[in-house]
Amino acid sequence: MEKLKIGELASASGVTKRTIDYYTNLGLLTVERSASNYRYYDCAMIERIHWIEAQKKRGKCLEEIHSLLAPATMIHEEIDVQDIRLQMRKLEKDVAMLMEQLDDNEKQKLKKKVSPESVALMQSLLLILNN
Numbered sequence: 001m002e003k004l005k006i007g008e009l010a011s012a013s014g015v016t017k018r019t020i021d022y023y024t025n026l027g028l029l030t031v032e033r034s035a036s037n038y039r040y041y042d043c044a045m046i047e048r049i050h051w052i053e054a055q056k057k058r059g060k061c062l063e064e065i066h067s068l069l070a071p072a073t074m075i076h077e078e079i080d081v082q083d084i085r086l087q088m089r090k091l092e093k094d095v096a097m098l099m100e101q102l103d104d105n106e107k108q109k110l111k112k113k114v115s116p117e118s119v120a121l122m123q124s125l126l127l128i129l130n131n
Contacts, residue, residue: 003032003040013049020049026062028052028069088126 010017020041023029029048032040055065099107 002043004043004045006039006041009041009045009049013046015049015053023049023052023062026066028062028066 004012006017006020010020013020020029024031024039029041029045032042034040052062052065055068056062060068099110102110
């Protein structure tokens with residue numbers, strides 16, 4: 001997983017390095033330190049910053065935002081949305097390749113084996129990931 005220096009994170013997320021420092025000190029962002037004391041941020045922090053900024057625009061103070069980031073109310077940064085999107089795209093390509101190799105009769109049999117619940121779940125996942 002790619003790591004970003006503070007300047008790269010600031011540029012990618014549209015906030016200042018000072019803002020990132022402030023959010024990090026408040027515990028809103030997680031950071032790793034290298035042996036040479038460089039700060040490295042996970043790419044998921046870009047989306048975290050966008051989320052924080054959106055919450056601020058909705059009138060929430062940073063203390064409220066911090067409480068919303070508690071494990072019970074938000075998915076941890078360990079789950080990288082970009083990774084999920086890439087995996088979904090790969091699966092989509094794999095399914096398309098498989099479907100091309102099947103004749104019409106085999107396609108119909110396969111479609112009957114996929115439950116409506118599974119299709120609904122996949123559609124919901126794609127909607128969430130595309131937002």
